[in-house]
Amino acid sequence: MEPLDQELDEAELEMPTEPMLLNVGPAHPAMHGTVRCVMELSGEIIEHVDVQVGYLHRGFEKMCERGTWTQVFPYVDRCNYVSPMLNNVAFALACEKMLGVTVPERCQWYRMILGELARMSDHLTCDGAMAMELGAFTPFLWMIKAREMIWDLLEEETGARLTHSFGRVGGMASPPTDNLKDNARAVTKHILSVIDEVEKLLLGNRIFLDRLEGIGVISQADAISLGWTGPCLRATGVPYDVRKAHPYLKYGEVDFEVPVGSASDCFDRFMVRLAEMRQSARIIEQCCERMPDSGAVNIDDPRIILPPKDEVYKTIEGTIQHFKIVMEGLKLPAGEVYSYTEGGNGELGFYLVSDGSGTPYRVRIRPPCFLITAGLERVITGAMMADVVPSFGSLNMIGGECDR
Amino acid sequence: MSKALLELIKKNFGAAVLESHSLHGDETVVVEAGAWKEVARFLHDSPQASMDMLTDLTAVDFPDREPRFEIVAHFYSLSRGHRLRVKTRTGDAEGDDAVVDSLCDFWASANWLERECFDLFGVIFKGHPDLRRILLYPEFEGHPLRKDYPAEKIQPLIAYRDVPNIEKIAPFTVDEGMSFGRQTHTHPRSEGDDAHVKAADSQVN
Numbered sequence: 292m293e294p295l296d297q298e299l300d301e302a303e304l305e306m307p308t309e310p311m312l313l314n315v316g317p318a319h320p321a322m323h324g325t326v327r328c329v330m331e332l333s334g335e336i337i338e339h340v341d342v343q344v345g346y347l348h349r350g351f352e353k354m355c356e357r358g359t360w361t362q363v364f365p366y367v368d369r370c371n372y373v374s375p376m377l378n379n380v381a382f383a384l385a386c387e388k389m390l391g392v393t394v395p396e397r398c399q400w401y402r403m404i405l406g407e408l409a410r411m412s413d414h415l416t417c418d419g420a421m422a423m424e425l426g427a428f429t430p431f432l433w434m435i436k437a438r439e440m441i442w443d444l445l446e447e448e449t450g451a452r453l454t455h456s457f458g459r460v461g462g463m464a465s466p467p468t469d470n471l472k473d474n475a476r477a478v479t480k481h482i483l484s485v486i487d488e489v490e491k492l493l494l495g496n497r498i499f500l501d502r503l504e505g506i507g508v509i510s511q512a513d514a515i516s517l518g519w520t521g522p523c524l525r526a527t528g529v530p531y532d533v534r535k536a537h538p539y540l541k542y543g544e545v546d547f548e549v550p551v552g553s554a555s556d557c558f559d560r561f562m563v564r565l566a567e568m569r570q571s572a573r574i575i576e577q578c579c580e581r582m583p584d585s586g587a588v589n590i591d592d593p594r595i596i597l598p599p600k601d602e603v604y605k606t607i608e609g610t611i612q613h614f615k616i617v618m619e620g621l622k623l624p625a626g627e628v629y630s631y632t633e634g635g636n637g638e639l640g641f642y643l644v645s646d647g648s649g650t651p652y653r654v655r656i657r658p659p660c661f662l663i664t665a666g667l668e669r670v671i672t673g674a675m676m677a678d679v680v681p682s683f684g685s686l687n688m689i690g691g692e693c694d695r
Numbered sequence: 696m697s698k699a700l701l702e703l704i705k706k707n708f709g710a711a712v713l714e715s716h717s718l719h720g721d722e723t724v725v726v727e728a729g730a731w732k733e734v735a736r737f738l739h740d741s742p743q744a745s746m747d748m749l750t751d752l753t754a755v756d757f758p759d760r761e762p763r764f765e766i767v768a769h770f771y772s773l774s775r776g777h778r779l780r781v782k783t784r785t786g787d788a789e790g791d792d793a794v795v796d797s798l799c800d801f802w803a804s805a806n807w808l809e810r811e812c813f814d815l816f817g818v819i820f821k822g823h824p825d826l827r828r829i830l831l832y833p834e835f836e837g838h839p840l841r842k843d844y845p846a847e848k849i850q851p852l853i854a855y856r857d858v859p860n861i862e863k864i865a866p867f868t869v870d871e872g873m874s875f876g877r878q879t880h881t882h883p884r885s886e887g888d889d890a891h892v893k894a895a896d897s898q899v900n
């Protein structure tokens with residue numbers, strides 16, 4: 292082996308003058324979705340980058356066109372796999388908008404509690420992973436532990452930790468458990484304490500701040516033109532939150548703020564997510580106070596909702612009703628609808644086209660991540676190679692949602 | 696969504712508006728494919744519309760109709776808080792000749808949305824700066840979200856790609872990478888060494 296301290300004659304060395312092509316991903320540890328970046332580097336500066344997505348494309352929109360409307364729920368679950376409940380509720384709301392029905396009040400509060408818990412789990416994952424990629428492993432473990440508590444709660448409610456498939460058109464798969472409010476309060480209390488501790492750990496850390504402040508900046512005009520929504524848009528100073536701008540469920544009746552950033556860098560995106568978790572905790576507390584302990588969860592419409600199981604076995608009406616909904620699927624009126632809600636990453640839209648039969652004609656999922664990832668090119672062009680990691684982490688790209 | 700905006704479009708583009716409706720609270724206007732870009736320009740520039748966001752752009756396939764594809768765009772105005780859905784129709788029964796103008800001049804989000812629409816439906820967006828597949832790979836045959844594409848169709852295996860200049864990608868050659876590699880390069884090498892490097896290069900290729 293050659294000795295490492297051998298004398299080098301610098302004059303003889305040829306510096307490479309051509310830009311270097313570097314391929315990052317699709318299976319790079321810092322690319323936590325499966326996304327590939329082909330970069331042209333000049334030294335450590337990224338001169339050009341081509342962001343390539345699609346490695347997780349599973350053809351959900353095509354598959355949705357084969358079953359019934361209810362059978363779409365498992366697919367939307369698998370779109371955003373850190374906050375599937377938000378997708379469930381969003382799709383249910385889209386179908387209900389088309390049917391022109393509103394679920395009972397108890398169900399609306401229930402959906403909000405579960406949805407805000409899912410949003411917290413989404414933000415905990417993003418901020419935790421972002422810190423971990425910059426070397427801060429402790430906050431990641433704390434946040435993932437807190438997320439585990441949310442998932443335990445959701446498991447108790449729905450029976451599944453992650454892919455709940457719990458939404459239904461016109462209600463939920465089952466009514467809330469008796470312990471829901473106590474559990475939700477305990478979980479949010481713990482999460483708030485975790486956020487405080489994480490702030491203490493990270494916000495006094497010079498290395499962490501240097502890696503985030505002034506990195507991954509995008510102008511407000513660019514973010515709007517790119518169709519960014521959610522925390523990434525709010526970090527640029529635009530207070531657009533679907534829950535506030537176009538309230539659905541009971542969001543118009545609860546008191547919460549929309550945190551915004553100003554510098555639109557990675558640090559602002561990190562802080563907006565932390566602040567949003569605190570707001571989610573506020574919303575959950577108000578929901579727990581106002582949600583009635585008894586009452587119907589599902590709407591009372593035999594064309595939409597499956598009858599109780601004992602009726603199916605004991606009465607002919609129940610049997611027929613069950614058979615019609617399972618075999619033919621519930622029927623949405625012919626036409627089209629665009630329904631939008633605030634997902635974990637921004638505006639989650641569903642554009643549905645129905646031909647009046649029990650099978651969806653077209654289910655278009657408008658994923659917030661797809662357009663945010665489209666902006667990655669602008670964010671990292673001209674930046675240093677090492678800045679890709681916090682920039683990409685702060686955008687919170689979810690592969691399942693981006694590629695569908 | 697905004698009814699006033701719907702009237703405004705009808706007034707300005709009366710001849711090009713094919714139909715309009717307000718279903719489930721969503722205002723929709725269907726325009727001719729030729730006026731697609733002009734309507735978009737109006738929505739982007741006019742102060743009454745000021746649509747600063749192209750939220751979504753997709754297509755729907757109706758194989759029994761002529762024109763076959765419906766291109767659906769959803770616009771949102773952050774400043775005014777209103778929405779509008781604009782549709783146009785294009786493409787013959789075979790799905791060929793489906794061409795509309797690209798909206799990349801007005802909204803950056805149109806870039807990827809139109810690429811996705813091209814990828815899954817085969818609609819060509821005229822004037823798009825970089826129209827290539829986005830979710831699927833270049834060798835994919837057909838456009839899967841068309842109704843005549845069978846959902847259970849299996850695509851053929853693709854050949855190993857021959858990428859030109861792949862030997863320039865670091866760190867495959869001795870010329871790039873760490874200084875130890877470069878230093879050995881400055882010394883004249885024996886024939887055997889060269890053959891070894893060539894063999895490594897051809898493996899990469």
